[in-house]
Amino acid sequence: MKKSYSVFGLFFLIIVALVTIFLGFLFGLDNPVPWIVLASLAIIPYMHERNIRKEYIDWSAQYEVGVKLIDHDHQKLVGLLNQVVSAANFNMGESYVQSVIGELIDYTKYHFEREEGLMKESNYPDLEAHLDQHRQMIEQVETFAKKINERPNCEEDVCMEVYRYLKLWLINHITHTDKELGKYLQSQEQK
Ligand SMILES: [Fe+2]
Incomplete structure (x- = not known):
């Protein structure tokens, strides 16, 4: 509902701006008011995109x-999370939202299985604690998926809630838990 109010508000502002431009030009082309409003209108999409870009996760070193397979999967997950931000902010439609969230959930499970495989193969001593974090994450993501099914098309900012949770979780998990795993796997390779 909140989202439809903001879309309505933006639509209303655009109509007011267009009327102001039209009336302003009736007073002559040298009237600065319609030009200022016109320039402001042109800036809106740029500002909107800039705000959205701030939400994206920029992959960096x-x-x-330090483990190719894990880094590859993490980059893919970050890419999918950024698609959730786009879906939430560009009104991309219900089926797109559902497919991005579905892919994110499937890829998260797939990635966890691959990571768990590496931990088991290498007799990782912190296996159980790490698996526990993965289990909790899957439970949380499935709860979100149900929520999105009830309110498709990212209504009431559900997508951004999912995104912000996953962004925090993933960055925290990568920079702490997975970094530890990475160090361990690299040390095993050197043996
Ligand atoms: Fe992990």
Whole structure:
């Protein structure tokens, strides 16, 4: 509902701006008011995109754990999370939202299985604690998926709630838990 109010508000502002431009030009092309309003209208999409870009996660070396397979999966997850931000902010439609969230959940599970495989193969001593974090994350993501099913098309900012939770979780998990795992796997390779 909150979202439809903001869309309505933006629509209303655009109509007011267009009327102001039209009336302003009736007073002559040298009237500065319609030009100022016109310039403001042109800036809106740029500002909107800039605000959305601030939400994106920019992949950088600080997130690398030093294991090719894990880094590849993490980059893919970050890409999917950024798509959730786009879906939430560009009104991309219900089916797109559902497919991005679905892919994010499936890829998270797939990635966890791959990571767990590496931990088991290498007899990782912190396996159980790490698995526990993965289990909790899957439970949380499935709760979000149900919520999104009830309010598709990212209504009431559900997508951004999911995104902010996952962003925090993933960055925290990568920079602490997975970095530890990365160090361990690299030390095993050197043996
Ligand atoms: Fe992990």
